[in-house]
Each structure stands twice: as C-alpha cells, then as structure tokens.
Amino acid sequence: MNQDYIIPNEWSIIEEGFDNERVKSSESLFSIGNGAMGQRANFEEHYSGDTFQGSYIAGVYYPDKTRVGWWKNGYPEYFAKVLNAPSWIGINVSINGEQLDLFNCKSVDNFRRELNMKEGWLSRTFEALLQNGVKVSVETKRFLSLDHDEIGAINYNVTPLNSDADIIFQPYLDSGITNEDSNWDDKFWDTINVSHENNKAFIQAKTMKTDFYICTFMESKVFINGKSVLVEPNIKADATYASFSYKQQVKQNETYTINKFGGYTVDRNHNKNDLISAANNVLNIATSKGFDTLLEAQNKAWSKIWDMSDITIEGDVKAQQGIRFNILHLNHTYLGKDSRLNIGPKGFTGEKYGGSTYWDTEAYCIPFYMATKDQQVARNLLEYRYNHLGRAIENAEKLGFTNGAALYPMVTMNGEECHNEWEITFEEIHRNGAIAYAIFNYHRYTGDYSYIPEKGLEVLIGIARFWHQRATFSTDKNKYVILGVTGPNEYENNVNNNWYTNYIAQWCINYALENISIIKSDYGTDYTRIMNKVRLSEAEMSQWEAVADQMYFPYSEKHNVYLQQDGFLDKELITVSDLDTSQRPINQKWSWDRILRSPYIKQADTLQGFYFFEDHFSNEELERHFDFYEPYTVHESSLSPCVHSIQAAKLGRMDQAYEFYLRTSRLDLDDYNKEVEEGLHITSMAGTWMSIVEGFGGMRIKNGTLSFTPQIPKQWEAYSFKVNFRGQIIKVNACKGHTHFELEGEHDLDIIVNDKKVTISPNNLITL
C-alpha cells in the first residue's frame, strides 16, 4: 500500500515527475466525469507505454457471454459489461515529423499533473526533449462540462523551446476500440458511419446485441500565441476512424494551441436517427462559447456542488484531500438526474466488476445523495429499483421462487442478474434487504411517505415474499432458518443462518406488513390498486408473520453475542493481530478454502446489522459485538472501514475511528489494495462521507428530528459539513470543544445535539 506519490493539497490531486510505472494508476486517480460520460486520464497524444484506455458513457453496456469453468443451473447467460466507448480525446502531435510520445522521449522534465477538484478540470504540463533534439513545453487542460453534459473540451498547447518547428496537431475520433474486461474478445461496437464536414467529424456507432446508438464527434480550432489561425486540415477517414491534421510552422517560443471539443450524443436522450444533428448542435454551442467561457461555467457549476457537498477539515491536509477526492468522484459518477442510471462500483474509471448497480447503492450511497442533493435524486435511485421489479421477480423465478417473490440482482445494468459465482449470485441474498432498507431510510430522512404507496410498497411485498419463501422450517430448531447464504462477509460462503441475513429478512417482512397496514388505512386507492396487482391474501401475510416471528438467530451464551452464522464458533478463533503479517492480505496469500474456514471477516457483517438497526440494540450490545468481531476483521473490502469508523466513533473510540477514516478516505489515493490502476472504488467513497457526517458528526434522524453528537479526531483542528434536510440546509462546523450550527432556510428547525433539543434559526450561528 501507500504508493505515496500524490502530493498533499487541499483542493487538488497533484503528481509531479514522470514515471511510466505510474501511468495506469494515475489514469485512474485523475479520471474525470460528469454523470453522463467519463474517462480515464489517458494522455491526448499517443503513448506507447503501458496504458489502460477508457472512455465510458453512462448506461451503455454490453451483455458479454458468461464465462465459467463449469456451468451451473441458474447462471445468467450474460454479464453486462461497462463498455469502453469510441474515443474522442485523442490528439496526435507531430514535431518536425516525430510523434510526441512520452514513453519515447530523450527526457521528460517538470512533468506535473493536476486534477483541480474545486474547479473541475484536469491539467498536465511538461517539457519534453524529443529524439530529434527539439525541446517542447506542453500544457493541456481538459474537462467534461457539467452544464452541457454532452460536451468535453481540451486545450492543448505546444511551445518549441530550442528551435522553430513544424508542428502537426492531429485530433481524431476512433471507434476501433476494445474492452480490457472482455470475456471472449468479442467485438462490442459496430461502427455505422464516419463522416466529416468543415472542421467537424462524427462517428456513429451502435453496441452489438444491446443496440445502443451513439455518436461521438469533434471540432477543433488552432491558435498561435492565442490568436486564431486558419489552417486547412488534411483529412483522413476510414471505417472506424477520422482525423484532421493541422500543420503549422511554429517559431521558437511561440505557442501553438489547439482547442478540441468532443463528446457523445446518445439514443437515451435523442432519437437514434438524430444523433448527428444533435451532435452538430452540441458542437455549435461549444465552439460559439469557446473553451474559456465553458471553463468559467465549469468553475461555477463545481462551485455550486462544493457549496452544498464540501466537507472541510482543518489541520490535516491529507484527510482534507481524501474527503474531497471522494466527494469529487461521487459527483463525477452520478448526479442523480436520470432514474435510468445508477452508481457503478468503478464509475467511469475502469471496467472491473461490470454492471452499474450493486447493493452498494442502497447500503452506502443513498445517504450521501440524500444529504447533498435534492431529495428527487434519492427518489430516482429508489425508482430505479421499482422499475426493475419485474426483472427481480423473473430473477427469483429462475431460482425456483414463485408468486411474485422478488430477488434483486447482485449486479445489473437493466435489472437482469449478470453476476455468476453461485456462492454470491444465488446466495448473497441479503442484498434484497438493503433495497427495502433504502425505502425506510429515504422516508426516515426526507419525511416523504408518498413514495411508499405510489411505488415502494410493491417492492416491499416482492421482497417479503422472497424471504417468506426462502426461509424454511427446521423441525430440529423449531424455528425458521435461512440455509445456504453468503452474508456481507464474502469470506464465508454457503453458511446457515447468517445473523445479518436472518435479521434483515425478519425486518423486511415486518416493515412490509407495517406499511401494508398504514396504506390500507390511509391510502385506500393505492391499497386497492396494489392489492389488485399483487393479489396478496391475509393467509399469505400470516404466513409471512409466522416466519418473521419464529426466525432463528444464532447466539452464543458464552460470548454473549449473536453469531455471524451457525458454524462461527467452530473456527480457530485467532485474531488478526496474531496473524503473521506475511499472510496478509489473505485474499492474495491464501487459497479460497483456507479463507472460508478461517474466522477472518472481509467487511462488517453482524456489525452492518448493528449499523442499520442501531436503535434495536444498546450501546453495550454494540460494544460487545464490536469487540468480538472487529479483531477478526481484515477489512479487505473497500466497504469495511467506513462502517467500522462510524461504529468506533459511536463508542467514543476516536483513535480507531480516525484510523478507519484515513483508510476509507485515502483507499485509492494511497492504493491500499494495490489495484488502483484498475479503477477507483466509487461506492465506498460514499462510505467515507458517512464516516465524517454519521461517524464524527454523529448525525442521525431520531423520530424525524436531525440529531448530532459531534466529536473531533485529535489530529484535526476543525471540520465542517452541510446537509440538506427537508428543504433546509444545516451547516455543522465542529471544532475542538465546541460546534457551530448554522441554518440556511426559511424557518426555525429543532435539532438534537448531544441528546438535547436545540432550535436553530435561519442565518443565526449558534455554538454549543
């Protein structure tokens, strides 16, 4: 871990010095996105060293034929792969006939890369001495516009430093791309046509099988010392490629500049026959505004995002950089405008894992989006699942369930399951619980009950039906049991009575019954509509009730804790601290069977239940379970440290909470898992946000009231965050010994601070 080459800075991610060994890692870390598209920080100019090229369009995927060694019934036929899209960022640069290529220069000096988080752009500067002896200074800047999310812009400047030079800029579009993460090296894209007109070029392509139609496009302008010059481009085009070459004699110390605009129009937003004309419109907007105007708008748009979602930390630059890095990338990935999209585990920074939607969305991401965006954003995320309910029912049917039981997929793009390890796909069924929990969480936070009668109840009924059918009665235990599951701890497979799963199953049934009863009495029309649709009888409901009432929970009298699963105590209970460090990470050092029979926990499992349902347990119970399980937890999932940070803070163990915070917030920046080159861990970034707001800030909703118990790590002077709560914005600024609260809104708000009720008024700072 700890590659430690990113320079600590409050507002920027900065790399200095060129090292070709770091190119792929930096391509991930410096990725950019605007919710609609995103890209790894690949160089614009040709690079012949090791690189992982990636440009992605939200919602565009390919069902790649499943690859397994031994087929098992129930496996999905296809895995929805995040698709590397036709690329528009490329600008080949030729200097006196030699192609600029950082892998092939005599020297590269003063290399500096910056991802400016505050303003939302990526830049690169360097001086390169070419093999032909020409030395050039290069400065580039690029961004993906938040205001016009089909526009990307690049400003690329070359200054010959030691002689005059013939310089050619050759911006291009390329649809002859491949996927790193392809199962069978299939071709994923079909190029429909390549066209150009004046300085504009267009490539229309469609995905194989899924038939997503897209158009990528570009238009460029060139300048000498900032003055527009008209150069007649030399045009090249073939079946999957189009380029314009802008050649210019450039004097020593003169700067030759190209501004390139590009992006995608897609058939999710346009008629598929209008993609070129839509692209043409986009280019007209871009060129008429120009790079600087667009950049100015970009600064403003990001400033708006930061205004709401920034967390400041005083006295700890690395911690500050870490949290902003997390918030930045969450906003790169998902802005919540479109309920057809979701939050991919690698966002637009890589392809690994595939799919865009995991239980991560409901279990980890929704709190961030609820608190930092408009309430509609979280509702869009809920509706995404409502829209996939039919598919979840089909998915359950494939596994033998009936009567409208719904099993949401482990991984999906369109509602279909596309993951294929039986021990996860078929058995990690607790994901269904998180989807119900998100409905509860949304209502608890926003106070908006309307979603449940309108849509949520159908989801809750499908999920309750699943749990009812999935639990079986053990005559031996005289209880309902849930056999053969994988809990949140994926280091145990096919276990019986995973406590977390049993607990959330029981809760789901009870929550569904409770809402059925509310809607029956208060929302009669909805009740009739829903009951006509789902055909739910009293008899079936009382069967649900029996399952919930008689659910079995493994418990150890000796340790006075719930057992993670039936067989946990049979394991050799050697704590992580007694494990030789040469054995870690166990997922790299140990064979799978050894991991499975070990007591080591990948991420919060029983403690995840204590996190979701903390009101059901006393602090003493939490402490006992934390002290029992945490010592066996290896935190080899990106989703582990955040929950532990929150729990440690709740127990007042601030040193431990801070440790976990650093680990979650700088997971990618410091490359704890030695894999950042594959892409970033987007969904756990929302967990980082929770670590501060819910962990250190102690934010909770108690009977509809916002509550805080602020604490501060000793390493920090102060920290602050804002939350959007039911239409008003509360700013919390915690310092050593006291905390300031401020309200941006219209009317007084009661909050609870350290268990005492306080009323805060608009624009009236109070300190407690």
Place this chain on the structure above:
Amino acid sequence: MNQDYIIPNEWSIIEEGFDNERVKSSESLFSIGNGAMGQRANFEEHYSGDTFQGSYIAGVYYPDKTRVGWWKNGYPEYFAKVLNAPSWIGINVSINGEQLDLFNCKSVDNFRRELNMKEGWLSRTFEALLQNGVKVSVETKRFLSLDHDEIGAINYNVTPLNSDADIIFQPYLDSGITNEDSNWDDKFWDTINVSHENNKAFIQAKTMKTDFYICTFMESKVFINGKSVLVEPNIKADATYASFSYKQQVKQNETYTINKFGGYTVDRNHNKNDLISAANNVLNIATSKGFDTLLEAQNKAWSKIWDMSDITIEGDVKAQQGIRFNILHLNHTYLGKDSRLNIGPKGFTGEKYGGSTYWDTEAYCIPFYMATKDQQVARNLLEYRYNHLGRAIENAEKLGFTNGAALYPMVTMNGEECHNEWEITFEEIHRNGAIAYAIFNYHRYTGDYSYIPEKGLEVLIGIARFWHQRATFSTDKNKYVILGVTGPNEYENNVNNNWYTNYIAQWCINYALENISIIKSDYGTDYTRIMNKVRLSEAEMSQWEAVADQMYFPYSEKHNVYLQQDGFLDKELITVSDLDTSQRPINQKWSWDRILRSPYIKQADTLQGFYFFEDHFSNEELERHFDFYEPYTVHESSLSPCVHSIQAAKLGRMDQAYEFYLRTSRLDLDDYNKEVEEGLHITSMAGTWMSIVEGFGGMRIKNGTLSFTPQIPKQWEAYSFKVNFRGQIIKVNACKGHTHFELEGEHDLDIIVNDKKVTISPNNLITL
C-alpha cells in the same frame, strides 16, 4: 432415460436400423479400446451428419489453460484434457464419383451395428441407395488388437447390388483434428511430418506444451471377391493429411474389399526418433499376419479375458448384456500393464471431465482389477499414486499445508491437480481417504504386505499429515472438527464435519500409525529409510493421535444416526418419493443454491463410509442409516446405485438391490442420464461388477479368508463369477436355493459361506 434401441443379446451390443439422431449415442456405446488406445465408433467413411469424432491414446494429454469466471487463489493454471488424437480409421468411399455418406443417401436399409463382446470386434452392415442410383451393400469389421496394442485393423467391403460401379477406397490419416472439450479452441497438436512409402503412410505429431511424440500410420490392401488385387494408389498428402486412393471397376454383385491397418507408436514406449521405424515394424507384423489371423488372435485374447472376468446371468438377458458391457469397457480402458496409466472416467469414449484419474480408481475400480487380473495390476494402480506423492505434497503446499502433508488431486493426468471448482478441488478432500483405503484394501485382499514398507507407508504418512493439519480444534465442541468440505455427496458444498470425511480422516491417521508401528518392529531397514526421508517425530505422531482420538462426529440422538454434516437436520426433510417427478433430475431442473439447501443426496455419502468400514458397524446400524439416508438420495451420480445395491443386498432387500443393479449396469445402455453421446461412465462400471460380486454374492475378506453370502434376485435363474484370490481362482455359481463353488488352483482353500467355514479343493465342485 431409456432410449431402448439396443437389442438385448447376451454377448453383443446390437443396433438395427439407421437413425441419424442416434449416431452420437452409438458412437459412445460401440466404442472400442485395448488399454493403449481407443476410439469412438465413428464411421470409417465420411459422415456429414452430427458426429463426435474421437480417437484417444492412453497417457497423452494436453494442459489446457484453465477457464473460470472469477479466479480464486489456489486454482490450477491448467486442466489436463483427454486429447483427441490424429485419426487413422478414415476410409472415404467414392462410388461412381459420389461420396458414400449415410447422412446423404436416398435410403439406408438393413443397417445393423454389432459390438461383439465375446470376440472383441465392432461390425456394421447396411445397404445404401446413393443419390446417383447405385445401390451398395457394405460390411465392415474393425478391432484394436489386444495382442499387439499398437495395431488396429479394419475390413471394409462394398458390393454394388444393381449395377457395375467405379469404386474408390481412399484410406487416410489426418492430424488436423480438434477437441470437443477445449477451453479456448487452442491448437493441441503440432504435425511434425507426413510421409509415405509404397502403401504405407505415417504422420508424426507432437502435443503442444506436453511434447508427447506420436506416430500414426496406415497400410492397406485391396481385394476383389477375396482375391488380392494390385492397384497403384493415387497419393495425396499435405501438411496434416495423407491418403491413398485405390480405384477399381467393380462388377454388380462383386465385392470390393479393403483391409486397412493403422494405429499409433508413442514415445512412452519408443525413443521419439524411432517412431516411424517402430510404426513400420508394426505394419509389417500386421500385414504379414493379415486381418483374419489377427482377428483370430483377438478372439483368443478376449476369450482369455472373459474366462477370468465373465459374469454369467441366466434368465435375464438385459442384465446379462449389462454386466458384460461393463466388463468389456473396463477392459477396453485399462488392462493394468503400465503403472503410468490409469482409468479415465470416460475411458476412450469421450473427453468430458478430462484427466484420467479420480478417486473412482481407488474407491470403485481396484476391487474389480484385483479380482479379475493378476495382483500386479492393482499394485500398479497403487504405485501410480506413490509415484505422484511429490505432486500431492506440492498440491497441498499450494493450499497452505506444510511439512510433507499430501493432498492427492481431484482430477489428474500427471499428479498435478487440474480441476477448478473451489467447492470440489479445494474441499472434496475425502479423496485422500480413498487412496489410503486402497492400500488397506489391497493388503486385505492379496495378503501382500510388502507394498506398504516398500512404498505405501510414505503415502499413508503424507495423507495422515494432511488430516492432522486440516482438522482444527473447536473450543466450542472441545473436539477436532473438519470445516469447509464437500463430501461424496456433491449436492452439499462447504459443509462442516461431513461424517464420511471425518470418519475416514480418523481412520487414515490410525491406519498410518498402526503401519508405522508394524514396520518399525518388523521391517527395520524400511523403517529407517522412510523415517530418514519423512522426518517424522514421536511428537508429531502424538499430535496425529490427539486429532484421531478427539475427532468430532455429528450425531442425532433423535434419529439415532450419524449426521451427514452439521447442518443436515436443519433442512426440510422431504423424501424423494414426495418430490414431484417434474422436478427431477434436480441437477437439470433446479438452480445450484436450491440443490445445496435441499436434503437430496447425489450419491452414497454416510453409506459410503458404512460400505468401506462395514465391520465397524452392526447390521442394525446399517439398516437405520440406510433407511434414514436412502429416501433422500437421488442417485444422480453414476457411482451411487452400485453402493446402494450392495448395501440393500446386505440387508436382504433383494428387490431394491436388483433395481439398483439394473440402474448401474445399464446406465449407459439405457442412457439414464441422457448424456451417453458424451461418452460412457467407465469407473462406475466397476461398481456394477461389485454389485454382483459383493452385493448378490456377498463376497468379503474376513481375516484373510474369502467369504460369501450368496443371494439371487428372483428375476434370475442363476449367475456365476470368478475371482482370482491369492493365486487361485474361485468360481461361484449361484442358483436358486444353492450355490456351487469350484477352485482352479493348486491347493485346498478355506472359504466362509454364510458364516460357516468350508474347505474347497482344486477341481472339486461343491454345492452348498
């Protein structure tokens, strides 16, 4: 099941009438082999319909890169695939310029295929009306010589029935073949050269990666009405192919015949540079003897095999055909001459599963080979594992074991593990037990202890070390437990304390300790040699002892049975008879998770332990366990019915025993599993033999004495079998109400019949 097109016949497998839908099934059923090579019953002439071409050479394999969806630590890099070898059987036949092709005739009449089990040959006759109007009668016969196991011979006759005809026989060799069962469509063979000389042709080829060198070859002679004719062949050869065309004008009702000899010379038996000259010698032998002389020798060789291994059944043709079919194919697959070879699960009849060696060899096949072959054959099978001990230790090291612990592979060709499902590869560790058990079984049967001090003890020590390390102490149970295994019932994965596994683990340790002690006192030199090699301390042995002494066995007081695994009683215990038949076979109808949490058992698991260690349990215990587990057993493994047949017979339940017998003996003939086209279930065929000899005949070894408790199914009049016991041959002929015993040997032998000691004398039939 029950395709039911094979005509019942005591000595032959017969198919009448041509049906292209049955071609692949028949290619499996009519396969032939001679231990050194084997082939599916592909037609000699071209066939354009659906066919699965397969020709295999013992011991020649390819390490095919492993294919998985998600890589897990510990997976082997390669899977040893049974390799489709260059083909020598092909004879294209052209009649008046039209290629003879049964898929493309106007009509095919009187089609008859026969696998003559008594004499060891395969024949085919038919009349075909070609598209060009010529009607021909065709008769073919072929065999793979037992006496010269590098020789195969084909006699192919064509008689034009309605006109004269120009007929061309084009025998060929072809190394441009592929594997059905390839992971990545890699090329497996490299052709080194193609050569010909007079009427002989040779193709030398080597396998990629494994560098097995082979030469395939052919030589042909043609005849008119049985009289040799000299035809100057037209020769064609390219990089992977050689053919000779023998053209002849044939009069109506004259018979044009080709005798083709072919086969393989391989570098396991020759210097790789001498393969062509060796092939030349083989062809000289074949042609000088000629087809008829070779066939006569074949009859004699098979008559010798049958003389020793035949089982006769009177009054039940299907049962008779079934058992002979099983014995035939076992002899096709493995004759025991070479300790580098083993018994592949599909023999030479297909490619599925890969590898040549499973625990099937030790658990199911060794009894057959011990009783029907010379004792050296079983010893060769034991030595095969001794020779792989180093690899078994490496395999265990890959999973984290140390200090010489040995884990034999689940599937192998050369001792390396090549199977890759974690729940089987890493967890189906009971296979180690069968390998130790085979040593015990060999000694028990043959009385030959010498193998254990010479070689076996090292294997037993490696295996005991594995169990010692694999068991862990549960402080909760205050016993040693074995967590995370898959037992013989592969319909439960990653379970704790599989009774069979725990039991055989305990037995292995005790058996190793017992033998160490014997060898220490009686074989001092071996003891010193072995201890110097394995460095086994008293301290380590007492740790083993502790594990064996304190092994945990799950037990139900309520049901008074050992539990198959810790969680068995939590399942919904609905018997198979209460399961809707539409749900079966569950491995085709249910998703994997549903199978896993069901109580349904694929093959004997607890009952497998009762089979191996029957002296450890009373008949009442057996009955209780049989009655508890059999009702949940779906017998979806080919290895299940035989053990149940033996156990049912032991309990005097002859109707049930007979049912299971039919199922095991006609598994492939009646295609119970609807997959016979992929190849036959060779290893379970040895279980069929056990069903009669150990089941109905009740044969056991009790304190070194052969014991029988003959029973007879009511459907039969009589049955007989022979066993080779310590150098003498005992023939048992069981009739209704009495049994005859005969001894071929030199000296009197005490046997036990129905618990009474009887002395039998050479050549003196006694009836009891």
